[in-house]
Amino acid sequence: MSNKTLIPLALIGLVLGLAGCRAAPTAAPTAAPTAAPTAAPTAAPAGRTTIVLADISDDPAKVIKRYQPLADYLAAHLADYDITAGDVKVAPDLDTMARWMKDGEVDLYFDSPFPALIVSDAGGQVILRRWKSGVAEYRTVLVVKKDSPFTSLGDLRGHVVAYDEPYSTTGYMLPTAYMLESGFKPVEVQNTDQAVGQNEIGYFFGYSDENTIDWVLTDKVSAGAVSDDAIPDEVKDQLTSLLESEFLPRNLVVVRSGLDASLVQTIKELLIGIDQTPEGPEILDAFQKTAKFDEVPNLAATMSRMRALYDLVSK
Numbered sequence: 668m669s670n671k672t673l674i675p676l677a678l679i680g681l682v683l684g685l686a687g688c689r690a691a692p693t694a695a696p697t698a699a700p701t702a703a704p705t706a707a708p709t710a711a712p713a714g715r716t717t718i719v720l721a722d723i724s725d726d727p728a729k730v731i732k733r734y735q736p737l738a739d740y741l742a743a744h745l746a747d748y749d750i751t752a753g754d755v756k757v758a759p760d761l762d763t764m765a766r767w768m769k770d771g772e773v774d775l776y777f778d779s780p781f782p783a784l785i786v787s788d789a790g791g792q793v794i795l796r797r798w799k800s801g802v803a804e805y806r807t808v809l810v811v812k813k814d815s816p817f818t819s820l821g822d823l824r825g826h827v828v829a830y831d832e833p834y835s836t837t838g839y840m841l842p843t844a845y846m847l848e849s850g851f852k853p854v855e856v857q858n859t860d861q862a863v864g865q866n867e868i869g870y871f872f873g874y875s876d877e878n879t880i881d882w883v884l885t886d887k888v889s890a891g892a893v894s895d896d897a898i899p900d901e902v903k904d905q906l907t908s909l910l911e912s913e914f915l916p917r918n919l920v921v922v923r924s925g926l927d928a929s930l931v932q933t934i935k936e937l938l939i940g941i942d943q944t945p946e947g948p949e950i951l952d953a954f955q956k957t958a959k960f961d962e963v964p965n966l967a968a969t970m971s972r973m974r975a976l977y978d979l980v981s982k
Contacts, residue, residue: 715750716749716750716751716752717742717750717751717752717753717754718738718741718742718745718750718752718753718754718774718775718934719738719753719754719755719756719772719773719774719775720734720737720738720741720753720754720755720756720773720774720775720776720777721755721756721757721758721764721767721768721773721774721775721776722734722755722757722758722776722777722778723757723758723759723760723761723763723764723778723782724757724758725759727757730755730757731755731757732953733953733954733955734755734954735753735755736949736950736953736954737753737941737950737951737953737954738753738754738755739753740753740937740941740946740947740950741753741934741937741938744933744937745930745933745934745937747933748927748930748933756772756773761782761785761786761834764776764782764786765785765786765788765789765790766789768786768787768789768790768791768921768923769789769790770790771790771923771925773923774922774923774926775920775921775922775923775934776791776920776921776923777797777799777918777919777920777921778918778919778921779835779836779837779915779917779918779919780836780915780916780919780969780973781834781835781836781840781973781977782834782836783918783919783920783921784970784973784974784977785834785977786921787921790923790924790925791921791922791923791924792921792922792924793919793920793921793963793966793970794920794921794922794931794934794935795919795920795935795938795939795960795961795962795963796916796917796918796919796920796960796961796962796963796964797916797917797918797919797920797957797960798917798918798957798958798959798960798961799917799918799955799956799957800896800917800955800956800957801956801957801958802896802917802958803916803917803958803961804914804915804916804917805837805894805895805896805914805915805917806837806841806894806895806911806912806913806914806915807836807837807838807841807842807845807892807893807894807895807910807911807912808892808893808894808895808898808908808910808911808912809828809842809890809891809892809908809909809910809911810880810883810890810891810892810893810898810906810907810908810909811883811889811890811906811907811908811909812883812884812886812905812906812907813904813905813906813907815889815890817889817890817909818909819909820845820846820849820851820868820909820910821851822909823851823868823889823890823909824851824865824866824867824868825863825864825865825866825867825868826863826868826869826888826889826890827856827859827860827861827863827868827869827870827871827888827889828842828868828869828870828871828888828889828890828891828892829859829870829871829872829873829878829879829882829883829887829888829890829891829892830842830870830871830872830873830879830891830892831872831873831874831875831876831879831892831893832872832874833872836894836915837892837893837894837895837897837912838876838879838892838893838894839870839872839892840976840977840980841892841912841915841976842870842892842910842912843870843980844976844977844979844980845910845912846868847979847980848979851867851868852864852866852867852868853867853868853869853870854867854868854869854870855869855870855871855872856869856870856871857871858871859871859882859887859888870892871888873891876893876894876897876898879891879892879893880893880897880898880899880902880906883906884902884905884906890909895911896917913972915969915973916963916969919963920938920960922934938960939959939960939961939962941959941960942958942959942960
């Protein structure tokens with residue numbers, strides 16, 4: 668995909684289909700409710716007695732195992748809103764997740780900044796930062812082998828770099844935006860051996876940071892874009908960076924539009940305080956080793972900057 672195929676937010680359905688790596692069974696599974704619905708609700712989301720957490724994955728069972736304890740915790744503390752159970756839904760792709768959010772089928776979605784931006788535009792709002800894997804913020808590093816001849820971004824013209832996936836924050840959006848801001852022309856290639864124009868920088872999706880790093884070290888690509896927390900300690904001394912982006916929140920929490928403001932505030936308070944509860948650390952550890960939730964520093968400015976970068980890549 669060239670940088671011009673990532674179309675504007677209004678046409679979200681077309682671009683998000685690129686993420687074929689996350690294709691899942693046609694029916695997106697839902698975790699069994701943790702408690703049977705009781706009386707008809709008066710303040711439950713969309714007339715439901717459940718609060719629904721959601722993620723995108725091709726391994727629904729793994730996601731449900733990670734998310735269900737947090738869903739149960741929230742449900743147990745939302746009885747005042749007639750919520751009696753916590754569910755987990757797993758979408759096959761970002762297009763489906765955006766539609767679910769717009770249609771009110773899910774209440775909370777957790778992801779890195781750019782997918783979170785897209786889903787929030789479809790029908791939600793960013794409310795908190797999640798310290799996924801114990802990390803508050805991260806950035807892109809474009810790495811090369813230490814003994815490579817490449818010493819600047821311009822040296823990569825006519826060469827191919829490895830990316831993660833088409834809607835990765837650090838493995839696509841940030842490095843592409845930085846290349847464009849610097850006046851370079853990134854273009855998608857279909858394999859790592861494809862010829863690239865002398866004024867172009869080719870990129871190929873490997874669908875994991877592990878592949879990116881391995882391909883750099885084995886000279887399959889000239890460089891690779893990964894998050895700064897993805898490089899194993901044992902290979903750090905074999906790599907050097909040509910580019911380091913600004914920091915962005917590691918993960919964001921999106922709540923769907925239309926929920927009662929009091930309910931949203933209560934959910935925020937529950938998430939912010941969960942790490943201080945007796946059961947919280949175990950729940951958070953299961954939730955991909957989340958350290959805690961907190962407010963997004965400079966939320967308006969952060970979202971504005973993400974949108975500017977996204978719009979640059981979407982042109």
